[in-house]
Amino acid sequence: MAWGGGALYVVVLTLLVGGAPGGGSATLRAVESMLAAGLLVALLRRTPLPALALTLLGSLCAAFLSKDFSQSRFLSFLAVDVALGLIVATRTWRVSAPAVAVTFVVQATSIAALSHGPYELTGSGVIALLAMASSCMVGLLVRERREHAVALRSQEVAEAVTAERLRIARELHDMVAHSIGIIAIQAGVGSRVIETQPAEAREALRAIEATSRETLSGLRRTLVALRQADPDAASGQAPLAPAPGLADIDRLTAATADAGVGVEVRWGGERRQLPADIELSAYRIVQEAVTNVVRHAGTGHCRVAIDYGEEELSVEIVDDGHGTAGATGAGFGVTGMRERVSLLHGRFSAGPRPEGGFRVAAVLPLPDLNAAQAEVR
Template identity: 70%
Template sequence: MTRTKVMAWAGGVLYLFMLGLLVGGATRASGTVHAVGSLLAVSLLAGVLRRTPLLALAMTLFGSTAVVVGTPGSVHASLAVSYQGQFLSYLAADLVLSFIVATCTRRASIVAGAVSFVAQLLVIGVFAHGDNLTVNGVIALLAMAASCMVGLLSRERREHAVALRSQEVAEAVTAERLRIARELHDMVAHSIGIIAIQAGVGSRVIQTQPAEAREALRAIEATSRETLSGLRRTLVALRQADLGAAASGQAPLAPSPGLADIERLAAATADAGVRVDVRRSGEQRPLPADIDLSAYRIVQEALTNVVRHAGTGRCQVAIDYGDEELSVEVVDDGRGAIENGSAHGFGLVGMRERVGLLHGQLSAEPRPEGGFRVAARLPLPEPVGVPVEAR
């Protein structure tokens, strides 16, 4: 059991303990005091609410009902008007209901609203009398309606933000592709034209004029090497560019990170509360700059998602230096799928773009045994022997 789980359940147990003190102790305190105490005590359920919202609602309804039933004078409420404030304890349940409406599925929100509605009106109907019955019933309905409206507004605002973010991602991807296309056209088109012309000349004169054919082949070789170097520089520059450098119009001064910096990344992640177990296999060797940087960014984004969404205290990173491909894998034992589609935001789009540009494969999905797994396979180029020119 992770530390976050222990803290969540410890808060739940402490919440029940505090309710026991409220109901069993301070019997001369008014119902309003008991209600305010139970409302403050619901803060102890923050961990449970984050992990299992419906259970948190059930515990809050139980605690609020216990305050109403256990408060002195509740059975004879008509003789003790001052105790009617005890129904304020249900405001805690309304806060939890608002969170459920804002974050959970619509079906779960409907079930939670129906259960809260029935429970509150049933208790108020039993323990309130006369005019107090009508007043408390109306207040309970208004409070539940307000909490649901706040939750719906929060949900709509978040969904609108997700839609805007998706649109921004699409526009950014399109703009980047156009920029890459322009860069490649400006750099490659001229060189490829020269190569095509020289190849045509060489093929026509190779039988009759071997010296001219050799010159054509040398021009093709020189132009090809120059173009290849330019392509590599362009790819490295594209990988190194970050949002800060793009905004300032300056190239980054620090060298781009790579798999050699994974241990430092793991240490930073541990400072954020998630211990990372790094395992390497295969023959560790220098990699092309674009592959090295992309692999590092994939691991970095996966660890960021673990810290933000998984709710676990540890994960594993596996790096395999194969003969033909590089494999990186990040596995955690957290909650698995991320609700509301947040797993499909900037992070996963960036991973897929990086892997797609390198003609690799990416898998990002919940594991059957629990948790989440991100795995990328990046093909490695075959080593090319460069001939040594004769002196």
């Protein structure tokens, strides 16, 4: 179709220019040749240089065969300028630079050959040069804008990939670190009492088995979610379990108690269902802080305070241990908690207490439910 349009352009131009050699004004001939150049659009997008050559040929024919010797016969070159601008906008400099050079030489030579007197040559040459420069500038601006849009899209994709990698890293760290910490504590207890207290060793092994199975199940769900490109397309698979939330705090404290650390949970405010991202972040913060107590604090007790406010959810974990839980900087626990809070535009602090021990505090803003319901209505 593209080459058919090019062939049809030649036929139409021959009829327009050669059909009535003595009739028609120069302006009419120029407009006719520009309209006929529309047949070259497909060819121009496919093979720009041959299309530009045909446009130059048609414009030259319209200018040289015109019996009107006014400056209007040079209007046919506007079709060449439009084609040149499209080439500059869509092609590389390797293609655009020769096209600009050839077009300039052909137009300058034609105007010099057809002009009568220095005044007409100067006027027509300046107008042709300005028209060609304008078309090239417009094409260059369109090209830069397109390249800028591509760069922005690439940057957005890279940022999305980085954010997803960080999210997966946080989830895996919070899931695995807690379970491995519990397993390590229970394994140590079991190895010490396996000969003197077989019943205690048996309980430790059962706790290790249960924690391992739960962690394996969580990892399997995570891997399935990562490999599943289209959730609706995967048929026959078991549904994924819901993400953990504050309702699972009791199960978390029970597992921590089996590892030798008692957790005292204090609830404040009116307990209610919160958005899933806030529930998950709050649970992961408590989980990571309690895991740090088990692994680093060297104490058998910690306190967790969860306060449901009107506009904020406050979470605080305090222990009376050595005061260095998770503060060494070697791990990613505190960093992950801070990232979670930052994504929700909350406030976070973690550090040793003056009176001893360690304190982790997070404040997560809650959405305005009344405003959300009003928008839905």
